[in-house]
Every structure is written in structure tokens, then in C-alpha cells.
Amino acid sequence: MIQEQIEKIEAKIGSTENIPSETREDLLALLATLKSEIAQLDETHSEDAQSIARFAEVSTHEATREEKRPDLVQAGIQGLTSSVEGFESSHPHLVQSVNQLAVALSNMGI
Secondary structure: OHHHHHHHHHHHHHHOOOOOHHHHHHHHHHHHHHHHHHHHHHHHOHHHHHHHHHHHHHHHHHHHOOOOOHHHHHHHHHHHHHOOOOOOOOOHHHHHHHHHHHHHHHHHHO
16 A cells, blocks of 8 residues: 555656656655655554655645645645654664655745
8 A cells, every 4th residue: 555655656746747857856766765665664663654655645746736835735744754753763764765855845845
């Protein structure tokens, strides 16, 4: 289920025309890293992994909308970054990946 959500995000990014190609490549690379990291988390903290994937999906949806609503982009990103709180020591690469994705999506939502 989580892998399907990440693949759905990848498809959304791949099909959204208002994303510059360099940004698209960066986002897809970040998602590939996130996919790997979240799979590891899913083994021990399934509900947390699902929350992260859902917030990533919502954040991506809002950041890639044609008519952006910065307030909704920020709300999604805040949820995404909050979803990894507490994993800094046990899953530092996951937290780093989420933070990088949040920054990239935030920059798109401005």
C-alpha cells in the first residue's frame, strides 16, 4: 500500500506539466530515496510509515496544483514534517529525505 502511494506520487509528478524538468528530476530522486527509507520504517512502524506516505501525497498534490493555494501547501508540508518527528535518531536518513522533499515542495508552492 505504501509503495503504491509513493508510485502514485511519482506518476503525479511525472504527469504534471507545470513542473520544470530539473525540478521534476530532483523530486523523483527524492521520492526514490523516500521510497527506500519508508519501506524500512514500514517493517517496524507501519502506521507511521502510512502517515508519512499520505502526507507526502497530500503535499505533492497541493504543490503541483495548477492554481496553487500556499496555505494548503504549507499545511500539507507541516503535516509531512511533523509525521517524522521522533525518528531523528532511529531513522535519520528518512527524516533527511522528508525534510528535503518538504523544502522542494514548499519552493514549488510559493
